[in-house]
Amino acid sequence: MAKYYHITADSITIRPLAFLVPIGIAIVVLLLLLPLSTILILVKGHLGDIETKYFASYFFMLPFLFACIPFFTYGKRQVIFDALHHTISLKTIFGKKKLMDFNEVASIDPQVRFGLVYYLKSSADRYGKGYRISPSFTGEQDKDKLHFDSHVLSEIKLMIAKVPDRQANNILQPISMGILTHYVSENDSYRLKSTGIGKFLPMLIFFGLFACYFWYNLFTKNEPSGSDKQLSFIILIPILIFLLSVTKRVVFETSTKKIKVYRLGIVFKSYALEQFAGFNIVRKTTNGLYSGTDVRLKFNKSAELTLADFGKTNPIETFIAETEYILKKMESGTSGRS
Template sequence: MAKTKWIIEPSKLIIYPKRNLRIVGLIFFVLIAAIIFFLSRSEKDYSTGLTLGYYGVLLLIPLLLIFIAETKVIFDGNSRVLYKKIGFLPTGSIPFDDIASVQAYEIMGSGYNYRLFKKSNRHGKGIIVSSGYSKATNPNLIQFQQEVLPKIDELVFANAPVIPKQTIYDFQFFKEEGGVYLLRDNKIGSLIIGLILIGVTVSILLNPDFLTNEGSFQKILLTYFPAIIGLALLFAATSNIRFDKSQRKIIRSTFAGRVLKEYPFDDLIRFQIIRKTTNLIYSGTEVRAEILLPAKNKTTTLILKSFIGTKKIERFLDEANTILGRI
């Protein structure tokens, strides 16, 4: 199947990230045309006008796929503007100065593509600039990385001014007390729901006749499952994360401080931005810390914060990096 297509000119780069839909559309067109031909020969009783109208609507589906396949992203070096078009229809533009990065983006754990991200929303959904790839050894992907990415760097970032990050003193996501920065996290909802679910299990245990008509497995499940979920929510509600500048450690406290795990600042490798979906619907973005465990010669991840939107993630990362001394 066709992959990413592109045209490189001295001051312009044109990328067709969805050309693979052209083949899909053509296959559907042939299949639907064959079905229409078969039905037109076998079903003589239908009105010709109604039949043609119905078949026309069916043929619009593959034709729409073929049209979308002509989506193109144009990097114009003369105007320093990115233009996006579907066929001949313009769908938007972005000045080069508003572009933050072009980087790989994981697709539901089954592969990845390359996307462009704006400075105003560095961790959002982004604009697709390549087809999807399942293997890093894909020849088209390797060629894309060798030819297209350097051209994007040349056109967009080569002459872009370098703006240093500013140290933050007014923290929104951390509460500072004596050099210890407590990560703010509203957990009252988890605490209340956890207590309610545990209360459900207690109520069932106090009323053994409540589930007399259920089988043994169903009775055990309905009795103890709410308590399991409730305990998990209580565990989350009694946990917190602190950045201790004096000790230069990230400290995770659970069970109201009874269990502590400490990670030195120097063992923090990077922050991971994980975009989550549930049944193909966006369900939030997590910021995680990837931390080296030298004694075990492996890494672990620590979930720091979840966001419904993505525009505040960059601010959160700037605050965390300020505490870490990286800004």
């Protein structure tokens, strides 16, 4: 593997996608040779028979050549650890931007994403995707990974450890005073704030229009067919699902030490605090594209309760801290009143 990092006394520079550059060069060379090979076949190897018009085939290669640009732009990306300013920056063809300070680093861990890759995460967004700082490795015993661990990662951790006056996480300060962002205190319980009907509204309108059409036919036709009757009731199913979703309420009762899920004002499920087994953070994708992150409570017997779905991962840290604060209140039986 070609050298993708540069270490000095004042900085560590890493090009985690440097391996894309030789791949891009190989593809460009292949795309340039392909029309030439075709021309040589047409003239049966007689170079003197090559005419200018034959080179028009290169115009068909232009879209493919332009498609190779990301190999070089992404391959030139640099993650810079600056020991003088105690900052971590990302440098691209568009310029340089600060990612975080050294005292904001939460973790540097390997993750399985098209191989084993190291990602850097900040304390403000430790449940996010993070920033890639290494090439892909085949596994734990990959010699390139072992080299990265001993020569690059060790230097990064040593540089970060030298930062003076590392700041403590202040997320818990307002929570300890009972100031909550995601929950509402109600008598002897805490209620999770509703996310609203915004994300459900388009589907409600869509199925609502169909329902109006089918029910209009059902009541105005002299002799409605069997399919008219069936569709009039089938269309109510997605509307009922919408109502169940939008009326969902999650309540943490400190007196009963139970977490109850209400739908349409009725208790649908109840979970005992003693069955709580931790959190589960689930990153979701749809057709390969990120579609949100679920925060779930795990219970014994493989049961799970989805508390919230975040489009951005930044608030998750605070959300989990508030939930843990409430769970401790339930465990001690403290009232929900502030």
